[in-house]
Amino acid sequence: xxxxxxxxxxxxxxxxxxxxxxxxxxxxxxxxxxxxxxxxxxxxxxxxxxxxxxxxxxxxxxxxxxxxxxxxxxxxxxxxxxxxxxxxxxxxxxxxxxxxxxxxxxxxxxxxxxxxxxxxxxxxxxxxxxxxxxxxxxxxxxxxxxxxxxxxxxxxxxxxxxxxxxxxxxxxxxxxxxxxxxxxxxxxxxx
Amino acid sequence: xxxxxxxxxxxxxxxxxxxxxxxxxxxxxxxxxxxxxxxxxxxxxxxxxxxxxxxxxxxxxxxxxxxxxxxxxxxxxxxxxxxxxxxxxxxxxxxxxxxxxxxxxxxxxxxxxxxxxxxxxxxxxxxxxxxxxxxxxxxxxxxxxxxxx
Numbered sequence: 001x002x003x004x005x006x007x008x009x010x011x012x013x014x015x016x017x018x019x020x021x022x023x024x025x026x027x028x029x030x031x032x033x034x035x036x037x038x039x040x041x042x043x044x045x046x047x048x049x050x051x052x053x054x055x056x057x058x059x060x061x062x063x064x065x066x067x068x069x070x071x072x073x074x075x076x077x078x079x080x081x082x083x084x085x086x087x088x089x090x091x092x093x094x095x096x097x098x099x100x101x102x103x104x105x106x107x108x109x110x111x112x113x114x115x116x117x118x119x120x121x122x123x124x125x126x127x128x129x130x131x132x133x134x135x136x137x138x139x140x141x142x143x144x145x146x147x148x149x150x151x152x153x154x155x156x157x158x159x160x161x162x163x164x165x166x167x168x169x170x171x172x173x174x175x176x177x178x179x180x181x182x183x184x185x186x187x188x189x190x191x
Numbered sequence: 192x193x194x195x196x197x198x199x200x201x202x203x204x205x206x207x208x209x210x211x212x213x214x215x216x217x218x219x220x221x222x223x224x225x226x227x228x229x230x231x232x233x234x235x236x237x238x239x240x241x242x243x244x245x246x247x248x249x250x251x252x253x254x255x256x257x258x259x260x261x262x263x264x265x266x267x268x269x270x271x272x273x274x275x276x277x278x279x280x281x282x283x284x285x286x287x288x289x290x291x292x293x294x295x296x297x298x299x300x301x302x303x304x305x306x307x308x309x310x311x312x313x314x315x316x317x318x319x320x321x322x323x324x325x326x327x328x329x330x331x332x333x334x335x336x337x338x339x340x
Binding site: 062065066069071074077080081084085088112115116118119120122123124 | 225226227228230231234235238274301302322323325
């Protein structure tokens with residue numbers, strides 16, 4: 001049951017809506033010292049990486065909703081919100097670890113923490129973390145300590161995986177912006 | 192999943208140009224103990240531009256929401272979380288209704304259906320919606336507000 005929720009490749013199509021560099025774009029250096037073609041390559045790399053996050057189930061459409069909220073008045077909105085998620089979630093994972101180490105485990109308390117983590121992971125579109133929490137809650141309801149311990153490990157694994165992915169994503173975005181490019185907006189056009 | 196139907200893009204993709212019919216002011220109180228939720232809802236409200244002037248205020252629990260009202264503030268819409276420390280959404284809603292607060296109070300919670308959620312509705316909510324709110328849901332709330340004027 002655990003495994004079936006964590007290998008969910010999706011077949012979906014994406015549309016990136018941004019002007020890409022074409023072969024006819026002048027190759028003169030911009031102020032950042034990069035060529036139009038290099039910026040284009042960076043954009044394509046970012047788009048492909050972002051697509052992979054959806055294809056591998058790390059992210060769902062909620063993340064796109066967050067991206068749509070970002071604008072010139074708040075250009076770091078997504079980074080800020082995702083950072084909040086990671087800060088809060090690290091604490092929740094620590095609380096969960098402590099709660100499950102108690103002699104008499106309070107499964108209601110454990111469930112409350114998992115519920116919160118499920119909610120916040122859902123808020124940023126961290127689909128695999130959310131799915132892991134769903135399974136975790138089932139074991140909390142059954143008061144199955146062994147199941148809960150396994151789920152905690154699974155949630156932690158998914159959490160650190162998606163954290164790593166976000167770090168890569170934001171690094172690619174920063175590099176692109178520093179090179180004078182713009183971040184393409186993604187839309188899921190079909191599944 | 193993301194629906195491409197309603198973009199939030201500086202109002203450009205709002206269904207039609209209703210600037211002549213747009214309400215003058217919209218004030219919303221966002222009551223939630225999670226900063227992430229408050230931040231996202233605030234941003235969503237500011238981008239949707241559902242009134243010529245949109246004011247948002249936040250509170251981290253039910254008691255703060257009550258204190259705001261006791262100090263004279265009033266709001267068109269209150270987005271109320273259920274599970275909060277100090278004073279939860281159910282108690283806060285009961286208190287606000289006992290104070291004859293006429294705002295539209297919308298429960299916003301990821302709690303599944305059950306006794307807690309029923310009690311929340313019975314406390315005096317106008318509606319209960321799942322977290323996080325979407326652009327469509329917020330627009331629908333404002334439309335309801337307009338109809339009930």
